[in-house]
Amino acid sequence: MRIGTFLLAGLVLATTMQPASSAEGKLVITGSSTIAPLAAEMAKRFEEKSPGTRIDVQSGGSSRGIGDARSGLADIGMVSRALKSDEVDLKAFAIARDGVSLILHRDNVVSALSDQQIVDIYTGKITDWAEVGGKAGPITVVNKAEGRSTLELFLHHFKLKASDIKAQVVIGDNQQGIKTVAGNPGAIGYVSIGTAEFEARAGTPIKLLGMAGVAASVENVRNGSFPLARPLNLVTSAEPQGLTKAFIDFTKSAEAYDLVREQYFVPLGP
Amino acid sequence: MSPSARDARLLRWLAFAAGLASAVLILIVLFLMQESWPVIARYGLVHFVSARGWHPTEGTFNLVPMLAASAATSALAIALATPLGVAAAIFSRFYAAGIVGRLLHWVIVLLAGIPSVVLGLWGLTVIVPLILKVAPPGTSLLAGSLILALMILPTIALTTEAALASLPSAYGIGAAALGLSREAIIINIAIPATKASIFAGVMLASARALGETMAVLMVSGNVVQLPKSLFDPVRTLTANIALEMAYATGDHRASLFVSGLALTAVVLALAAVARRSGGQVVHA
Numbered sequence: 001m002r003i004g005t006f007l008l009a010g011l012v013l014a015t016t017m018q019p020a021s022s023a024e025g026k027l028v029i030t031g032s033s034t035i036a037p038l039a040a041e042m043a044k045r046f047e048e049k050s051p052g053t054r055i056d057v058q059s060g061g062s063s064r065g066i067g068d069a070r071s072g073l074a075d076i077g078m079v080s081r082a083l084k085s086d087e088v089d090l091k092a093f094a095i096a097r098d099g100v101s102l103i104l105h106r107d108n109v110v111s112a113l114s115d116q117q118i119v120d121i122y123t124g125k126i127t128d129w130a131e132v133g134g135k136a137g138p139i140t141v142v143n144k145a146e147g148r149s150t151l152e153l154f155l156h157h158f159k160l161k162a163s164d165i166k167a168q169v170v171i172g173d174n175q176q177g178i179k180t181v182a183g184n185p186g187a188i189g190y191v192s193i194g195t196a197e198f199e200a201r202a203g204t205p206i207k208l209l210g211m212a213g214v215a216a217s218v219e220n221v222r223n224g225s226f227p228l229a230r231p232l233n234l235v236t237s238a239e240p241q242g243l244t245k246a247f248i249d250f251t252k253s254a255e256a257y258d259l260v261r262e263q264y265f266v267p268l269g270p
Numbered sequence: 271m272s273p274s275a276r277d278a279r280l281l282r283w284l285a286f287a288a289g290l291a292s293a294v295l296i297l298i299v300l301f302l303m304q305e306s307w308p309v310i311a312r313y314g315l316v317h318f319v320s321a322r323g324w325h326p327t328e329g330t331f332n333l334v335p336m337l338a339a340s341a342a343t344s345a346l347a348i349a350l351a352t353p354l355g356v357a358a359a360i361f362s363r364f365y366a367a368g369i370v371g372r373l374l375h376w377v378i379v380l381l382a383g384i385p386s387v388v389l390g391l392w393g394l395t396v397i398v399p400l401i402l403k404v405a406p407p408g409t410s411l412l413a414g415s416l417i418l419a420l421m422i423l424p425t426i427a428l429t430t431e432a433a434l435a436s437l438p439s440a441y442g443i444g445a446a447a448l449g450l451s452r453e454a455i456i457i458n459i460a461i462p463a464t465k466a467s468i469f470a471g472v473m474l475a476s477a478r479a480l481g482e483t484m485a486v487l488m489v490s491g492n493v494v495q496l497p498k499s500l501f502d503p504v505r506t507l508t509a510n511i512a513l514e515m516a517y518a519t520g521d522h523r524a525s526l527f528v529s530g531l532a533l534t535a536v537v538l539a540l541a542a543v544a545r546r547s548g549g550q551v552v553h554a
Contacts, residue, residue: 033519057521140407145492146327147517163325168407168503170492172513183399186406 010214027243029230031060031078032063034098034149035232036261039078042095042251045259049183053243059092066090069235077235080149088236095251097267099193099221099229100157103178106205108135119158121188124166129186130198142180142189143167150174154190157228174264181206192264193221193229221266232265309524318528324494325512326522333532335496339504342411342497343486344479345472348416352472354419355426363434364456377429382424390485393417398489405501409491412500417485422475429471433464473544477537483508507533509529 029039036059042053053261058074065077069090083092097122102118104110113121121139130136143165144151155162171177174191178199181187196208197218208216213225220226240248250256257267313321313331321332358378362371394409397416402408437460445455461468483506491503492513505513507529515526 003432061519138406145513145517146325147514147519147522149517160328162325163330167493168491169409170494170503170505170513172487172516176488179394180409183342183395184402184406184408 014049017035025053027055027076028058028068028074029055029076029234030060030068030074030077031234031235032080033059033147034080034152035078035095035234038096038232038259038265039234039251041259041262042256043247044148045256046247046250050246055247064140065235069237075236075238077162079233079235081230081233083233083235087235088096090237091239092231092233092235093248093252094231094233094242094268095248095256096232096260096263096267097186097210097221097224097229098149098153098232098265099216099218099226100153100190101193101196101216101228102188102209102211103181103196103206104188104209105181106207107185108134108207111209113156115212119160122158122160122165135197140169140171140184140187141165141167142171142177142187144177145170145172146189148172150190151191153228153230178204178206193226194218194261194264209220218266222268229266292348299534301533302527302534306524306527306531309521311526312503312521318525318532324510326518326525329521330527331521331528333507333529335494336505336507336510336529336533337536338496339411340480340506340508340536343414343418343490343504344476346411346415346500347422347479348476350415350419351423351426351475355423355471355475356430356468358423358427359430359434360456360460363431364452364460376414378424378427382428386482386485387488388419389417389421390488393485393489401501405499407491407503409489409503410501411490411497411504414486414490414504414506415500417489418479418482419484421482425475425478426468426471429474430464430468433467433471434460436467436520437463448529470544473540477540477544480533480537480540481508483512487512 011188012188027043029043036057040057043057048054054190057065059078062081063104065074065079066087067072067077069077077090079092080098084172102113108129112130113132117126117132121132122141122143124141126132127139128136144154146162151162154160155165169180170188171180171189174195177189177191178195181189182199182205193208193216196206196216200206200208210216214220214226216226216228221229234248234251236244252268254267254269257269260267309331318331318333321329321330324332326337358374362374366374393413393416397413398408398410400408401410401413441463442455443458445459450458464469486506487509490506490509492505492509493503494505494510497504510525510529514522518526
């Protein structure tokens, strides 16, 4: 997968220079770098299904997705958040949801943390579990490497900057985060909810921390009640037609759910 | 075909192979420069050693803590692995008779063959929890160095062993005829005569330690900071690239190529040092 995204990054760089245009049987999709890997996988499968079509996926951030969809530079924009009030001229189609759960070691007696406590722990103001009702002992803060979508969602939700965070361990992928927390009873981390739920069920010694009284589960991300989550949207400037409509319908269909799960996102249906 | 024609043909092929090998290296360096150029042109080289921390999404790219981390983990690993590797080689060459020596040799060869990701996983599940008991968070400079030491130990042991084996037998026979004891032969003849080869092996091992990525990424904690103690988590240049490359765009991506360029420069400098000292012939 790493090689895949690497190639994708190269492709993106190679193609960003040319103006995107929509021709017969060709779609241009630009925007959020969170959605781009998922959209690229979906595009690959869609191209196999309908020979003759070519789908270009280019990342560049959600604002580029909005801008390109509006200006017509792209047929479809990718936006990894809900549309703002001044963006309602666009049509949004959620293709998946992205949810992040805080995780602790299973033996940690702390069962809930307020948003303020989480912020204080991550900014280094609280450094001992005794200060939040746990057994005395230093807190090991596990953070994600910069550029990861889970970090972005976490920062955005808690209104933090990347440089505010004082971490003791920085991790790359979700698995590494889970192994780090599972091996350290004093650790706190955050990972994609899909992976965390799977691992906790499989017996890995971690537990998912609920937020604002809502349990951290894939189900609660799907139904929108879990706060640390966001929709992954495709946007178009007009009611989609032809190839655009066919592709959007495909991305929302059960045929693409396995691709959504592979990227640790939550599909819209079971 | 006459011998001279065969020689001429061999020369062409050898020149082609040698040219290809060096062309690839040059192309890689050129590629690194090209990819890192946008961010070097915008911020200037000084930015990479003077910026306020490494926060690529906020536009600050200070590589110094990671250069220091790469140097510290590798230096500590070399300090741990060199005495062990040299001792193992001397033991298997001069003391271990027959089956024990061969067994030791094969264990070291096997150790060299363990994939780094396996060592990293073992480090994360065994070494890190042990260090955690002494000082949290466990993932640390020390853990990274221990895993690296394990990884480069075979390189040092095997190059030393090969160097000792290549000593002319006349050295040992002559020394024995003079009535020198075994430890005198080792200390006064074998080690001085193979010093340069041992040093070249250590340099080779250093280059490997600096370039190692996966295992170090798994056990070192990856926090960008200048380490103050052995128990502090650190991020090496290689881990930085591996951690962030998959999701980096624009200047962030280009700055990772600068990391790669810095690392390549360090490794090439090491290779130059190794060439200088290893190039001279020590024994006839």
